[in-house]
Amino acid sequence: MIYFAYGSNLDPVQWALRCPGSPHVAVGRLDGYRLHFPRHSPVRRCAVASIGAAAGEVVWGALYRMSAQDLEALDAREGHFADRPDESRYLRASVRVARLDAGVVETVTYVANPSPDPGLPSEDYVKHLLDGAIHHGFPEAYVAMLRSVKTMVGA
Template sequence: MSLSQFIVLFVVVCQSYSVEILNDKEKFLYFGYGSNLLEKRIHINNPTATFFSPAKLSGYRLDFNIFSEYWNGAAATIVEDSDSHVWGALWTLHIADMSSLDKQEGVDTNFYYPKNVTVVTPSGHVYIARTYIETINPPKVPSNEIPPERQPSDTYMQVIIIGALESSLPTEYINFLRTFSTNGKLGSQSIRQSLGYPFNVS
């Protein structure tokens, strides 16, 4: 999706849902639900990202599927599921940085594709935000029964949980994150060094 198409769709959807619109036309909202919950992680590739609010995406579930060499385990995705919801962090970024965010998410390698979703903040404000979904949807299984080939690494899951705490996501949801099975492996040395591993996960 081109930048101009994104802006047009953003405006159309906002008008349809009577959602809030950012005053700054040079910025867009991004909904991060995986490692980009953590400020230090999103700033590696996107230093202009500014935390906006925690937010809830209804009608989707959190899951893990495609293997990431960077994380040495399966990466997070969201899958449409009417009985579920996903909490995440809303970030504001400069429009000019959309391409760098796309690159981080592997849009050019067909790892993820971008999608605009409707999210709600704890204060009840509704926003349209850009997020990313893996190109292959995994089948639904209980979080503690994910098969080994779809399990996230210990490092990746720790980053998600630390980011969830940092982003002030609900305690119940953070406890849910802790139920996911992991593969017992560490992420790549480069990401561990960038994020200051070992982490303190309380």
């Protein structure tokens, strides 16, 4: 199974700690979606990323080949409960992603169940996205968009 990461799991340091048995395989582009921050994380104490349908928009991400063990651990980390979707923080979704190296691939990703008042992401949280975007060589326009994300003051 291929996982499409677009949020803090882009950060190679964080990814190595979370899913050491799931290697990076490519960079991908998800057309017709936008990045936004609709969910408050009590762990990070800020808004966290998700994707939402948006014509003409694009979300860049990293593709990882998931081991079964790492996918189970990631489900737990992301708060995905297959048997209790109403209680899940994130739901798994299938999306078709254009690989930079060739073709389109069916992937799994997570989409947030929105919070009523998520607030803003913290500078530290957005830094994970930026570090990953730079590491994976995302287009400069996308990196600039991430740099422009409004964050919590002093966070």
